[in-house]
Amino acid sequence: PLPIVAIIGRPNVGKSTLVNRLAGVQEAIVYDTPGVTRDRTYKPAFWADRDFLVVDTGGLIFDDDTEFLPYIREQAMLALSEASAAIMVVDGQEGPTASDLEIAQWLRQQHSVPVFLAVNKCESPDQGLIQAAQFWELGLGEPYAVSGIHGNGTGELLDELVSHL
Numbered sequence: 001p002l003p004i005v006a007i008i009g010r011p012n013v014g015k016s017t018l019v020n021r022l023a024g025v026q027e028a029i030v031y032d033t034p035g036v037t038r039d040r041t042y043k044p045a046f047w048a049d050r051d052f053l054v055v056d057t058g059g060l061i062f063d064d065d066t067e068f069l070p071y072i073r074e075q076a077m078l079a080l081s082e083a084s085a086a087i088m089v090v091d092g093q094e095g096p097t098a099s100d101l102e103i104a105q106w107l108r109q110q111h112s113v114p115v116f117l118a119v120n121k122c123e124s125p126d127q128g129l130i131q132a133a134q135f136w137e138l139g140l141g142e143p144y145a146v147s148g149i150h151g152n153g154t155g156e157l158l159d160e161l162v163s164h165l
């Protein structure tokens, strides 16, 4: 079976955009396999001679934090249980939020798979460095400035990620 990379984060940070970027334009695979949750889609990705699947999580949008946090936690836990690595996605234009801190704290408590931090919406490389630096406080190691829309920064993140698969 291919290694699975779980994409985790609160709504609207750009998870789905990043998944599509990492997977190119390939069709999603919907696995009908016991133990694989049906409401998630797995997209094949390829980088530096490594094949893996990226799985988006937390597809539902809620109106406020108190509603979506338990759902995200459940989705994140399910995804992590079958993943070889995870990418936590945050919004570099917005900066760290209370929900980001809470999600990062759950992830740190897992001690299960390596977690990489993608600071999305960083279209400008110079500003991206400053935007990314705000996220050291999440305690997930180096924040990678990326743009799911433009694609910048994703190569560096993927180099590091696949070295852990």
Ligand code: GDP
Pocket: 009, 010, 011, 012, 013, 014, 015, 016, 017, 018, 120, 121, 122, 123, 146, 147, 148, 149, 150
């Ligand atoms: P998700 O809810 O985390 O899956 O987020 P989406 O991928 O649906 O994106 C949420 C919003 O952020 C959409 O309006 C996207 O167009 C926007 N967005 C996603 N990625 C980027 C990015 O790299 N840069 C900018 N500026 N906006 C982005």
Ligand code: MG
Pocket: 015, 016, 017, 056, 058, 059
């Ligand atoms: Mg989405």
